Amino acid sequence: MGSIFNLQQIINGIQIGSIYALISIGYTLVYGIIQLINFAHGDFYMVGAYAAYFAVMFSAARKEHPNVLIVLLISMTAGAIVAFLSNRIAYRPLRYKPRLSALITAIGVSMFLEYTSSAIPAIGPSYRAFPQSALIPEHTYKIGHAILSNYQIVNMSVAVVLMVVLTYIVQYTRIGMAMRASAQDKDAARLMGIDIEYIIDFTFIIGGALAGAAGLLTGITYPRINPYMGIIPGLKAFIAAVLGGIGSVPGAMLGSYILGFSEVFGMAINSILGEGIAYAILILVLIFLPQGLLGKKTGEKV
Amino acid sequence: MPKKDGSVVLEVKDLVVSYGAIKALKGISFTVKSGEIVTLIGANGAGKTTTLRTISGLLRAEEGHIFYMGDEITNKQPHKIVQMGITHVPEGRRIFPDLTVRENLEMGAWTLRDKKLKQDKMEAVFELFPRLKERQKQSAGTLSGGEQQMLAVGRALMTEAQLVLLDEPSMGLAPMLVEEIFKVITEINEEGKTILLVEQNAEMALQIADYAYVLEVGNITIEGDAKEVAANPKVKEAYLGA
Ligand SMILES: Nc1ncnc2c1ncn2[C@@H]1O[C@H](COP(=O)(O)OP(=O)(O)O)[C@@H](O)[C@H]1O
Ligand SMILES: [Mg+2]
Numbered sequence: 001m002g003s004i005f006n007l008q009q010i011i012n013g014i015q016i017g018s019i020y021a022l023i024s025i026g027y028t029l030v031y032g033i034i035q036l037i038n039f040a041h042g043d044f045y046m047v048g049a050y051a052a053y054f055a056v057m058f059s060a061a062r063k064e065h066p067n068v069l070i071v072l073l074i075s076m077t078a079g080a081i082v083a084f085l086s087n088r089i090a091y092r093p094l095r096y097k098p099r100l101s102a103l104i105t106a107i108g109v110s111m112f113l114e115y116t117s118s119a120i121p122a123i124g125p126s127y128r129a130f131p132q133s134a135l136i137p138e139h140t141y142k143i144g145h146a147i148l149s150n151y152q153i154v155n156m157s158v159a160v161v162l163m164v165v166l167t168y169i170v171q172y173t174r175i176g177m178a179m180r181a182s183a184q185d186k187d188a189a190r191l192m193g194i195d196i197e198y199i200i201d202f203t204f205i206i207g208g209a210l211a212g213a214a215g216l217l218t219g220i221t222y223p224r225i226n227p228y229m230g231i232i233p234g235l236k237a238f239i240a241a242v243l244g245g246i247g248s249v250p251g252a253m254l255g256s257y258i259l260g261f262s263e264v265f266g267m268a269i270n271s272i273l274g275e276g277i278a279y280a281i282l283i284l285v286l287i288f289l290p291q292g293l294l295g296k297k298t299g300e301k302v
Numbered sequence: 303m304p305k306k307d308g309s310v311v312l313e314v315k316d317l318v319v320s321y322g323a324i325k326a327l328k329g330i331s332f333t334v335k336s337g338e339i340v341t342l343i344g345a346n347g348a349g350k351t352t353t354l355r356t357i358s359g360l361l362r363a364e365e366g367h368i369f370y371m372g373d374e375i376t377n378k379q380p381h382k383i384v385q386m387g388i389t390h391v392p393e394g395r396r397i398f399p400d401l402t403v404r405e406n407l408e409m410g411a412w413t414l415r416d417k418k419l420k421q422d423k424m425e426a427v428f429e430l431f432p433r434l435k436e437r438q439k440q441s442a443g444t445l446s447g448g449e450q451q452m453l454a455v456g457r458a459l460m461t462e463a464q465l466v467l468l469d470e471p472s473m474g475l476a477p478m479l480v481e482e483i484f485k486v487i488t489e490i491n492e493e494g495k496t497i498l499l500v501e502q503n504a505e506m507a508l509q510i511a512d513y514a515y516v517l518e519v520g521n522i523t524i525e526g527d528a529k530e531v532a533a534n535p536k537v538k539e540a541y542l543g544a
Pocket of ligand 2 (some may be wrong): 350351352393470
């Protein structure tokens, strides 16, 4: 097959990058507004995957064909609800306390979600097969040597549509403008009459919904789910957000695709060293651009 | 618009505010009457910013009371206070640098629901500050210091507020711009807004104010009609460089 930069790798890179992007947007939005690294964010993605799993199983049990859009909405709603509740129950009471307390709490929320899920009999600690073919029957297409499945098409197109919608919300709506204003200067935003807690709730809901959607998309493309499935993608999405410049939405998207591509190409060069190569890139970028690719240089404006 | 009818817009009573163990305000009381420009002057560190931030709800009052139009607003949330009719131009301008000039003004109008009203307010701000109109699509961070101060004031005028709190609007501005900003403050007042002006530039503040308070390390030590205060020998020596 010659070059490692072939079509198949590109397809796989976009596909993994899309998943990271959906997760990493939530990290970056929440960080932007309350400077919290929400380590539980990867678990919102896991909750989205299980919500989709139960929705599909429920329909299958009733011999109905589940509607993909409805399942997507269910996983997004589930992600949004856990995100909202985590904020209200765990993070909000610590809002004006030392930042380390909130960080440790985030790790606590993460573990709570993972262990509680494994303790619930219907979920359990072990892998479950995601019933992706009950949701969408698989088709594959050959393009030259590359194979593209309709799962990958769904995955990439849903991700792109969601990112377009998110960008529209952040850039062009009243609440999006308030999110940006609050991220730049919380006190000034409050002096405009903005109820900052409402904006923070909204931010968690949006981030959680995108992570929930990523959970479903992962379920259909890598159909094995378990309660700990959020840890690694969560970490990688966080890394992607830092790579792109934490706080920046376009940065999170860019960082995610770079990470997705470097992983795929790295693996093609050497399947053992593969991921290591991706992280070497990360370290290099951060040495030369500590604020990330699209991040703001820190420094007060006079 | 209520002009100088003697009614009390803002009343601060025995206000105490601390940062940890440090008492920044040690029980200050003052009033702001309708249609007036009241100034609170004092040296750096006297507690001027602390006073304004507490009125706006950004800081908690430890003791004492704050009333706006007769309603107690002590320790209410900032967004509720804005809705009641107090707008605050903070120290250091605090515009949103990555938002455009227009977006900054729209944020100022957050509490307004009526599109037409919002549009009218925006036109009025552009009339007051034509520079902002020219630069409305530019991100606010690219404006000069003077323009940023105009934007900060313009943004505060996008509300229906009756009372405008101004925290050192002349800070860091060239003398010509200082003149201009004080002229604007007078205009805003003439259009019917009541103003509480905090300044280190006592000379200018006393020139445009009706009434003045002098704040010294957390206590109000002198008060009176602005002209009297300006003529007070202690004030002359300490704040007017005479
Ligand atoms: N965030 C803070 N933490 C601790 N002390 C503060 C803080 N802000 C102000 N202070 C102290 O409170 C006092 C009053 O400050 P401030 O209200 O900013 O004064 P002014 O605006 O008159 O210059 C000063 O002694 C200052 O050092
Ligand atoms: Mg000050």
